[in-house]
Amino acid sequence: MPTEKADTSAPRLTRKGQATRDRITSAAAALMFERGVAGTSLEDVQAAAEVSPSQIYHYFKDKRSLVKAVISVQTAQVVGAFGAVQPRFGRLDSMEALRAWRDFAVTLERSLDYAGGCPIGTLGSQLAETDPEARKDVAAGFALWEKSVVDGLQAMRDRGELRSDADPKRLGLALLTALQGGLLLTQIRRDTWALEVTLDAMLDHVESFVVPV
Amino acid sequence: MPTEKADTSAPRLTRKGQATRDRITSAAAALMFERGVAGTSLEDVQAAAEVSPSQIYHYFKDKRSLVKAVISVQTAQVVGAFGAVQPRFGRLDSMEALRAWRDFAVTLERSLDYAGGCPIGTLGSQLAETDPEARKDVAAGFALWEKSVVDGLQAMRDRGELRSDADPKRLGLALLTALQGGLLLTQIRRDTWALEVTLDAMLDHVESFVVPV
Known part of the structure; x- marks a missing residue:
């Protein structure tokens, strides 16, 4: 990181x-x-x-070292707001918390007037082809974020709330990737519709692994 | 468009x-x-x-009018390659065609050494906050692309291959958004893992609406 x-x-x-x-x-x-x-x-x-x-x-x-510091700060912010362990949702290890996470993303984008996209996703997109070091920093930030989401899903599986054929690594990465696509489309479309339907679809997919109580 | x-x-x-x-x-x-x-x-x-x-x-x-022409050309290319009606898959209106579409995206990214992301998604990300006209052009390009994917899913539903509670508009937009997230993460990570797991999850979700034959 x-x-x-x-x-x-x-x-x-x-x-x-x-x-x-x-x-x-x-x-x-x-x-x-x-x-x-x-x-x-x-x-x-x-x-x-x-x-x-x-x-x-x-x-x-130089500007590159400033960009490096910006990536670091934005990663900490994003993982703090959307990672698995933080004040807003406690742990991201229940369907209820995951749905609240989705609602928080939608509400946040509305409050930002749909502008800016993901603070680290957009940095990654801008820098990936021109600054290999910065690209690696962004990738490391994503890996940290991904781990925090995977950990929450793993906890659900460990407690027997998700079926044993649920793969927390795949599901966690897919959730994060869906969020990235949704934030990009929010920025381009200037509405949260793509973000909403994509996270809903992905969370329905996660929920399909939930063991009925 | x-x-x-x-x-x-x-x-x-x-x-x-x-x-x-x-x-x-x-x-x-x-x-x-x-x-x-x-x-x-x-x-x-x-x-x-x-x-x-x-x-x-x-x-x-000026440069803006050149950017406008680039958005137009890239939209035509992307919709040609990844829209619902094109030589490679015929119509994108079966699970088999959708899985082939996923494989094509993964293979294409590998052949590009994971570089560049989506030609129109990255343009959108770069221009959304600085050039409102260009943002609208990119949004219109996405809407066209989205329609072509939705049309394929709608055809599946009309033929009774998807259950009546499947919403082709939501599923089509979610698929495209998942693809966008996957292409962005491919560019940042320099591998196709995020693209693969996210499209797989989304296609499994679509498949959950398939009526058994």
């Missing part, structure tokens, strides 16, 4: 320095979510974060 | 003129598939299509 700590090229920062670095990363994440990576210059980030050019270069040697 | 004919701003072209315009559009489509829209300049397209700057501006008044 891309974490801030893993970035050994980053200097050890004071609390104030870390706050400045975080402010720059947040501003970059917001701009890249709105305008895309290519549409966001270091100058734009500098203006939005209200720092000097020398401050940006103190924390990030 | 975005078609060349609908572009009333385009001048009436001679056969040679149309060939030059097509060469420019094809070169632009290939470059934008490889490097993204933002990473492709009119100068790049000019060099790849081996035309003069004045020739490009004769056919396209």
Whole structure:
């Protein structure tokens, strides 16, 4: 997973320095979510974060290292909001929690006016062909997210709530992939219909493995 | 739907003129598939299509009008290859044809070394927030594609091969959305695993509506 700590090229920062670095990363994440990576210059980030050019270069040697930090921050956000263990649903290990997860995604997209798509999916799409390192960081973020969804389904199977022929790895990845497609279509169509019908279909498929009580 | 004919701003072209315009559009489509829209300049397209700057501006008044033509060409290609009526599968109106469609997508991605994602999905993702006209063109392309997939499922239901509680509109859109997610994850992961498990799950869901013979 891309974490801030893993970035050994980053200097050890004071609390104030870390706050400045975080402010720059947040501003970059917001701009890249709105305008895309290519549409966001270091100058734009500098203006939005209200720092000097020398401050940006103190924390990030170039745009790529800033993009790396943005991927890390967005991954943490997305896994925090849509991973399997978080305050909103407790664990994502029941049909009820999975349906609430689906509703949360739909509600969130509506609140964002259908804009932006998945914060890490869109980064992946933009960077996959031009920045192999960034692509790997995004893939690692997805793997972490995937694991958290698979773990919830595995817990359901371990408790005998899903039949033994249910494959949590396949079902978890399929759920996440369906969510990605749904978020992309939400962005393109400017409505949540594709997201809704696709997650509903995928959750009906998961439910077909539920052992009747 | 975005078609060349609908572009009333385009001048009436001679056969040679149309060939030059097509060469420019094809070169632009290939470059934008490889490097993204933002990473492709009119100068790049000019060099790849081996035309003069004045020739490009004769056919396209700016980059946006070139992007519009690229969306149109890519939509026609994608609907031709993955729509419901085309030489490869005949009609996409049987489980056998749907499974062949899935296999074709997987094989195609492998032959492309997992690069590029969906030619229109990636255009949509890149342009949705910055070019509302282009976003609408991509959405119209998707709607056309969706209709062709829905039509196949509707034919199955009309013949009594799917139960009456199967909703071809929902199932068709879910299939297309799952394909989009799978193509995005293929691009990010550099393998077809997400594409395979997600289409398999979605096709199993469709198959759950099949009336036993």
